[in-house]
Amino acid sequence: MDTAQQLADRYVAVWNETDADARRTAIAALWAPEGEHYVGAREVRGYEALEQRIIGSHEKNVRDNGHRFRAVQDARTLRDVVTFHWEMLPADGETVQATGLEVLIVDPQGRIRIDYQFIV
Incomplete structure (x- = not known):
């Protein structure tokens, strides 16, 4: 099973993924x-x-507006709950354009059962 931060990094990567088959597999x-x-x-x-x-x-934020998402290095786990923050930045810059908080409830295999996304 992934660590909380590995799960956060994989989660954010799916929102950046440009290849449809790779995105489907990651989901x-x-x-x-x-x-x-x-x-x-x-x-x-x-x-x-x-x-x-x-x-x-992806189409709105990454493809059309040239942004990327990244997980903040603050992921943590408590029992079956994983939380972490994410940021949306320009593809070629470091100026944060938006932030959010993910609250994930995972199953015993570490797969996401419920995903609550709060845009801050």
């Missing part, structure tokens, strides 16, 4: 089959819905 490796993701009023469940959510964010 299946990170989330449980009926994994849930919540941000604001948006709710998605299952691999297909997660993929569409991630594609939408």
